[in-house]
Amino acid sequence: MSNYAVRRFKDRLFFFLGIACIVLAVLPLGSILLEVIVKGLPTLSLNFLTTVPGPGGANVGGIGPAIQGSLILIGLTSLIGIPLGVLSGIYLAEYGDAPYARVMRSLNDVLTEFPSIVVGLTVFLVVVLKVSGSVGLGFSPLSGAIALSFILIPIVARTAEEAIKLVPNALREASMALGVRKWRTTLSIVLSVAKAGLVTGILLAVARVAGETAPLILTVLGNTHFFEGFNEPLAALPLQIYQDALSADPGIQARAWGAALILILVVLSLNIVVRLATRGRMGNSGRK
Amino acid sequence: MNVEKREDPGMSEQERQRAPTDEFAMNTTGSMDVAPKLQSEGLRAFFGKNEALHGIDFSIRPNKVTAIIGPSGCGKSTFLRCLNRMHELTPGAKASGQVLLDGGNIYAPKIDPVLVRRRIGMVFQKPNPFPTMDIYDNVAAGLKLTGMKKGKNLDDIVKNSLQQASLWDEVKDELHKPGTSISGGQQQRLCIARTIAMQPEVILMDEPCSALDPIATSKVEELMVQLKGTYTVVVVTHNMQQAARVADFTAFFYLGKLIESGPTASLFEKPREELTERYLTGRFG
Amino acid sequence: MKISGDRIFNVVSAVVAATAAVILAITAYTLATGSAPILQKEGLSFFTGIMWNPNPAHEVFGALPYLEGTLVTSAIALIIGVPLSLGIAIFLSEMSPATVRVPISYLVELLAAVPSVIYGLWGLFVFRFYVKDYLEIPLNKYLGWIPAFKGTPYGLDVLTAGLILAIMIIPTVSSISREVLRAVPNPIREGAYSIGATRWEVVSKWVVSYGRSGIFGAAILGLGRAVGETMAVTMVIGNSVGPDAIPTSLLKPSQTMASLIASNVRDASDPLSFSAYIGVGLMLLILGLSINVIAQVMVTRLLKVKGGAVE
Numbered sequence: 114m115s116n117y118a119v120r121r122f123k124d125r126l127f128f129f130l131g132i133a134c135i136v137l138a139v140l141p142l143g144s145i146l147l148e149v150i151v152k153g154l155p156t157l158s159l160n161f162l163t164t165v166p167g168p169g170g171a172n173v174g175g176i177g178p179a180i181q182g183s184l185i186l187i188g189l190t191s192l193i194g195i196p197l198g199v200l201s202g203i204y205l206a207e208y209g210d211a212p213y214a215r216v217m218r219s220l221n222d223v224l225t226e227f228p229s230i231v232v233g234l235t236v237f238l239v240v241v242l243k244v245s246g247s248v249g250l251g252f253s254p255l256s257g258a259i260a261l262s263f264i265l266i267p268i269v270a271r272t273a274e275e276a277i278k279l280v281p282n283a284l285r286e287a288s289m290a291l292g293v294r295k296w297r298t299t300l301s302i303v304l305s306v307a308k309a310g311l312v313t314g315i316l317l318a319v320a321r322v323a324g325e326t327a328p329l330i331l332t333v334l335g336n337t338h339f340f341e342g343f344n345e346p347l348a349a350l351p352l353q354i355y356q357d358a359l360s361a362d363p364g365i366q367a368r369a370w371g372a373a374l375i376l377i378l379v380v381l382s383l384n385i386v387v388r389l390a391t392r393g394r395m396g397n398s399g400r401k
Numbered sequence: 402m403n404v405e406k407r408e409d410p411g412m413s414e415q416e417r418q419r420a421p422t423d424e425f426a427m428n429t430t431g432s433m434d435v436a437p438k439l440q441s442e443g444l445r446a447f448f449g450k451n452e453a454l455h456g457i458d459f460s461i462r463p464n465k466v467t468a469i470i471g472p473s474g475c476g477k478s479t480f481l482r483c484l485n486r487m488h489e490l491t492p493g494a495k496a497s498g499q500v501l502l503d504g505g506n507i508y509a510p511k512i513d514p515v516l517v518r519r520r521i522g523m524v525f526q527k528p529n530p531f532p533t534m535d536i537y538d539n540v541a542a543g544l545k546l547t548g549m550k551k552g553k554n555l556d557d558i559v560k561n562s563l564q565q566a567s568l569w570d571e572v573k574d575e576l577h578k579p580g581t582s583i584s585g586g587q588q589q590r591l592c593i594a595r596t597i598a599m600q601p602e603v604i605l606m607d608e609p610c611s612a613l614d615p616i617a618t619s620k621v622e623e624l625m626v627q628l629k630g631t632y633t634v635v636v637v638t639h640n641m642q643q644a645a646r647v648a649d650f651t652a653f654f655y656l657g658k659l660i661e662s663g664p665t666a667s668l669f670e671k672p673r674e675e676l677t678e679r680y681l682t683g684r685f686g
Numbered sequence: 687m688k689i690s691g692d693r694i695f696n697v698v699s700a701v702v703a704a705t706a707a708v709i710l711a712i713t714a715y716t717l718a719t720g721s722a723p724i725l726q727k728e729g730l731s732f733f734t735g736i737m738w739n740p741n742p743a744h745e746v747f748g749a750l751p752y753l754e755g756t757l758v759t760s761a762i763a764l765i766i767g768v769p770l771s772l773g774i775a776i777f778l779s780e781m782s783p784a785t786v787r788v789p790i791s792y793l794v795e796l797l798a799a800v801p802s803v804i805y806g807l808w809g810l811f812v813f814r815f816y817v818k819d820y821l822e823i824p825l826n827k828y829l830g831w832i833p834a835f836k837g838t839p840y841g842l843d844v845l846t847a848g849l850i851l852a853i854m855i856i857p858t859v860s861s862i863s864r865e866v867l868r869a870v871p872n873p874i875r876e877g878a879y880s881i882g883a884t885r886w887e888v889v890s891k892w893v894v895s896y897g898r899s900g901i902f903g904a905a906i907l908g909l910g911r912a913v914g915e916t917m918a919v920t921m922v923i924g925n926s927v928g929p930d931a932i933p934t935s936l937l938k939p940s941q942t943m944a945s946l947i948a949s950n951v952r953d954a955s956d957p958l959s960f961s962a963y964i965g966v967g968l969m970l971l972i973l974g975l976s977i978n979v980i981a982q983v984m985v986t987r988l989l990k991v992k993g994g995a996v997e
Contacts, residue, residue, distance in 0.1 A: 120884050127886040131781055134773030138860070139793050141853045145800060145808045152811075197705050204699035210492055214703065219982070221706040226907070226978040227713075227971075228914025230944045234951070234967045235713040238720055267706050283529040287592070290487060291543035291599055292519030296695035301546050305533040324801025327916040327948055351803045351917075358807050358921060366811070373804050384799045388792065513690075 146377070153374025156367050162375070166337050166353070169362035176372045178339045178348035182254075183376075185340060186333070186349055187323055189258030194265035194322075195315055201266065202273025207299055209274070218274075224267040233328035236260040241332055252346040257333035265322045272314025276307040313387050320383040324376060326351035350376045436504070438463035438633040439484060439521075439603060444498035446479050446488055453479045455657045456498065461603075461650075466625050466634045468648030468665065470641055472685065476657040477637045481605050484635065485521035486514035502603070519547065521603040522596035527612045528588035530580030530595070536563075536572050539580040539591055543599045558598055565631070566594035567624055586617020593624065597632075604628060606636040610643065622647050641681060645669055653677045713971065721965035723958055732965055738928040740959035747962040749943070749969060751931035755844070756942040756973070758933040759919065760912040762848025767855045767912075768905045772894075774856070775863035780889050791864070798857035806921030809850045814841035814922060817849060822937055837937035840924075845936040847923040851915055855908035862907060862985060866900030867893060903984030910977040913944075914970065920945035943970040 160175055167174030205218050241256045243249040250256045280303050288298040304311070329335075334346035335356060341347075350372050357369035437460035446454035454476045461467050469477040482488040483496045486507060499506045507517045530539045540559045544550040559576070563569040568590040572583065580591055589609060596604055606625070610618040625647045628634050638644055644651050645665060652662035653676075661674045672678045679685055724732055728747055735748020778791055822839035829835045837843070870893050878888040894901065924939020927950070931941040941949075943966045954960040 120887070124884040124886045127889075128777075128781055131773050131777030134770045135777060135790055135794070137770055138774055138797065138853070138856045139790075141808075141813070142793060142797050142800070144812065145804065148808055148812050149804065197702055200699050200702040201705055204703035208696060208700065213700065217703045217707060220710055221703075222982055223975060223978055224706040224710055226910050226914070226974070228916065228944055228974045230916040230947050231713065231717070231914070231967050231971050231974070234947060234964060235716050238716045238964070239712060263709050266709070270703070270706065281529070283525060283527060284531060286487065286490065286523075287525065287529045287531070287595075288542070288546065289490060289515075290485065290518055290523035290525075291547070291595065292515050292517075293543065293546040294515050294690070295692045297546050297691070299695070302531055302542075306531070308533070320799065324803065326801070326803040327944070330948055331951065351801060354803050354807055355917060355921070358810055369807055373807050376801060377804055380799055380801060381796065384796065 149370060149373050149377050152367065152370035153372075156371030157374065161368075161371055165339065166357075166365075166368065169360065169365045173362075173364040173368050176350065176353055176368065176375070178336060179350045179353035179372060180375065181339055182333070182336070182348035183323060183350040185254050185347065186257050186261060186329075187319060189254060190261040190265055190322060191315075191319060193258055194262035195269060197262070198266045198269025198318075199273045199311065199315075201270035202277060203299060203304075205270065205274040206277035207295075207303070221267045221270050224263075225271060227264070227267075229264060229325055230327040230330075232263045233260055233331040236263065236328065237331035251344055252332065252334035253344055254333065254340070254347045255343060257329050257347060257349065260328035260332045261322050261325060264325060264328065265318055268318040268321065269315055272318065273307075273311055276310030276314055277303060279310060280306045309391075313391050316383055316387050320380045320387075324351055324380050326355050330355075435462060437461055437501070438503065439635070440501040440504075441480075441484070442499040442501065444480070444483055444496065444500060446476070446483050447495045447497075448491070449493045453657050454483070454496075457659050459652060459659055459662060461633060461635055463633050464629050464631075465649040466629050466636060466647050468644035468651045469635065469637045469654060470639070470644050470651060470680075471654035471660075472680065473639060474656075475654040477654045478607050479657075480654065481523075481607055481635060481637045484603070484605055485518050485523055487518070487523060489514070519543075519549075519599055520601055521605060522599055522601035524589070524592050524596055524604065524606040524609050526608045528585055528592050530588050530591050532579065532581045534580055535577045536580050536583070536591060537576040540594050540598050543595060547599075549599075562594040562598040563591075565597050565628070566590045567620065567627070568594055584617070586613050586620060589613060589617065589621055590624065593621075593628075597628075601632065603633045603635065606634065608637055608639060611639070618643075641669075653680060655680070717964055717968040717971055721961055721968045724961040724965045727958065728962075732962075733969070736929045736932060738931075738962075740954065740956070740962070742956055745958055747959070747965070749962075749966050751929065751933075752941050752943045752946045752966060753969060753973075755923070755931055755933050755940040756913055756944070756970070758844055758940070759848045759851055759923070759942055760909055762845065762936075763851035763855055763912040764905060764909055765852075766849060767852035767908060768859055770852070771856050771859035771904070771908070772863055772901065774860040775867055776889055776894070778860075779864050779867040780893065781885060791861070794860055795857050797853065802854070802915065802917040803921075805850055805854060805918035809846060809918055809922040810842075813850065814846050817841050817846045821845065826937060833934065834936050837935045839937055840939075842922055842924040842939055843937050844923065844933045844940045847919045847940070847942070848936075850918050850922060851912040854915060854918060855911050858911055859904045859908040862904035863897075863901050866897040866904060866985075869900070870896045899984055903981050906977060906981035907985060910974055910981055913977060914974045916944040916948050920948045925949045943967075943973075 162175060162180060163177045164175035165178055166176065201221065205214055208214055209218065236256060236259055238247065240248045240250050240259050241252060243251060284302055284306060285298055288302045289295065329349050329352050333349055335352045336346045336348040354369045354372045354376065357365045357372065360366060439461040441457050441459050444454060444457040445452060457480060469480060471477045479488060484500055488494050488496050496508065499508055502520065531542055534542060537559055540562050541555050544553065544555065544558065560569060563572065568587060571587060581588065583591065610621050613621065622643060625634050625636060636648065648665045650662065651665040651668045653660045655676055661668065661672060661677045668677065669681060672681060724747055728735065732747060732749055734750055735746065736750050737746045737748050739746045774794060778787055782790065818839050818841035822841065822845060825835045826839050874892050874896055875888055878892045919942050923941060923945055925945060926939040926941055933940040946966055947963050951963045954963055
């Protein structure tokens with residue numbers, strides 16, 4: 114039976130290898146969270162969150178403009194990206210059998226995996242640059258929001274499509290049998306049933322976009338002042354982290370960690386809340 | 402409404418309702434002494450290249466319950482779904498031939514199928530109330546979403562529809578609970594009330610009791626009998642006893658063809674076709 | 687005949703659904719035209735040259751080192767990240783008790799939620815030192831005679847960038863591999879167990895080989911992620927330029943195509959050097975797109991079978 118013993122040993126080894134893989138993957142997550150909290154927490158104060166960044170040395174200042182800028186960017190991006198993304202998702206879910214829809218779905222999937230720096234470069238050339246052939250918005254909040262919505266739209270379209278496809282066909286038929294038109298059925302019945310899934314998907318997509326940095330480098334540029342208008346560069350949390358991290362001044366490096374703590378708090382808490390909520394809901398509706 | 406009612410000056414509305422009281426007014430060959438409410442002529446239905454109905458000619462009397470029976474896969478549900486143009490909503494599905502509603506062809510090119518469905522309502526196999534709406538809104542949904550609520554008192558219509566669906570007494574104190582919070586049988590009656598609220602002329606029911614327990618089933622069956630006072634009811638069922646209990650007329654479908662139809666009692670007692678008899682005696686299906 | 691609301695809704699949503707296609711088209715066109723000047727000047731040597739000098743007097747642009755940097759760091763990411771991801775996927779789908787499955791998969795997925803710039807920050811101030819002290823110094827000391835481990839252990843180099851990328855692709859690769867494994871029909875497992883195979887044997891000989899092409903697709907999708915990843919790499923790779931950026935050793939600062947653009951494009955002062963960065967962007971786009979198209983074809987083909995169940 115020694116052959117059997119070897120086989121059993123291999124089996125146990127395999128089990129522990131699996132656990133080792135998980136530990137190795139989760140360890141960085143733990144380290145990141147720990148470091149961000151340990152290094153970021155000491156910087157936090159109301160002052161830090163509301164004042165402009167200082168030049169360094171004795172005057173480190175705060176990340177007020179970055180927080181404000183990120184909020185502005187997220188708002189503008191949502192305004193542009195969510196309607197376009199959801200409507201695309203509706204089309205892909207409700208009319209998705211046509212050859213045209215299949216092509217659009219594939220292209221949407223391709224865009225989801227786009228290198229984000231390329232998006233920034235494109236928006237810089239098409240939207241920011243003040244030359245002929247470009248919109249010429251300059252470094253501005255809207256330029257950044259356009260770049261971010263290029264990333265948001267395909268994600269929202271995809272999750273919206275999935276959420277809408279989960280709506281049972283019986284409900285569409287019930288509505289159509291009442292003599293309700295298809296567009297009305299889609300907007301009033303299908304969307305309201307898919308709402309929870311849609312909101313989940315949109316929140317996760319927004320959380321993802323909130324942390325994007327690369328598309329911002331060439332579109333909003335960064336700013337040490339609060340919002341100065343729609344034709345001026347804008348600060349943003351991820352940009353602030355990037356720029357501060359490259360500084361040699363320990364105070365400014367600490368500011369990067371403080372900004373990182375805020376960013377990760379927002380992004381991770383959105384993720385956690387959304388997933389817990391989704392699980393609770395699925396547990397309830399799973400009965401029927 | 403685009404579907405024109407056929408003008409029939411020879412018969413008033415009351416006469417039309419009074420006329421077919423004699424259950425045996427229809428003779429065994431299927432000809433009628435009253436104008437049919439719904440009539441299919443050479444109706445064929447397809448799923449892609451598969452032909453599911455091979456030319457059905459069948460007349461449905463006003464203010465009667467007509468049952469369609471047959472083994473599964475015989476095309477009875479497809480036939481029902483062709484009667485209010487729901488069939489064509491299935492991807493790849495098509496229908497040809499004619500269906501006359503009060504003599505007007507609902508498959509005529511200029512007819513808007515959406516408007517047809519407002520006159521011919523449908524109740525489905527599984528209760529499917531709108532889960533995000535309360536009971537009240539479920540009943541009012543059709544009127545609200547079709548823009549037909551203007552100038553009408555929604556409260557009255559909701560109450561009236563629920564009463565006609567024998568559900569009012571059970572839910573009148575909880576109209577604002579979700580439509581999915583009541584029992585399965587109540588949900589199915591809610592779906593009937595939702596259909597009634599549109600004030601259709603015909604109500605199609607696609608195996609409406611197959612997901613219900615016996616008590617809920619008998620309530621829905623009672624309801625079908627009550628409803629024929631106001632509406633024309635067509636019910637698809639795989640349950641022969643149900644057909645015998647509720648239907649004035651019964652049609653037997655087999656392999657996409659109408660084999661035989663007639664008054665329920667005579668069809669069950671003296672089927673003309675051997676296939677019908679074999680089915681009724683449980684030798685296949 | 688009047689135009690119906692349904693028709694309008696259908697057409698409007700169909701037009702909006704083309705947004706992604708339009709963005710792709712604009713990107714491809716813009717990068718192609720934007721890189722025309724540099725391609726005209728450098729020709730093929732833009733792809734094969736190694737010198738990078740934006741000084742107007744001696745302008746020369748060769749992008750080969752950054753292509754190499756991208757490929758080498760991504761390769762490290764795959765070599766480390768794919769086995770780990772596969773281990774996680776197998777553990778979660780075949781071995782773990784149901785109670786821990788959800789929390790663990792959830793933790794692994796959280797790795798994907800951490801913004802790239804925070805990986806970079808952590809890499810720059812924390813991870814870099816672990817890599818230096820526990821990997822690079824021993825490797826250099828004992829295996830320094832191998833060219834790949836030559837150099838000065840410093841922590842801001844190819845190895846650190848590759849390892850960060852490995853961590854970052856784990857959620858993608860493991861979750862897709864898990865779906866692939868879940869799509870393996872149960873009779874395959876039952877058949878193997880019934881002839882007395884141990885769990886390890888069932889998984890290694892039957893399940894994984896059945897899902898092979900899907901797992902390969904998952905790895906390719908991970909490669910796509912790694913190739914396009916920008917911020918984390920930019921912050922830890924050392925950002926060298928020209929011949930110095932050629933990744934001859936793991937312990938050497940280098941540069942990827944994405945990090946080159948992110949760290950230097952703002953300083954581009956004249957049209958030609960700006961065009962050079964656009965050219966690098968075009969290369970990155972073409973590489974990233976081809977990888978993703980391959981991956982999607984492989985993954986969707988396998989998962990289609992399962993997805994057909996939706997009514």
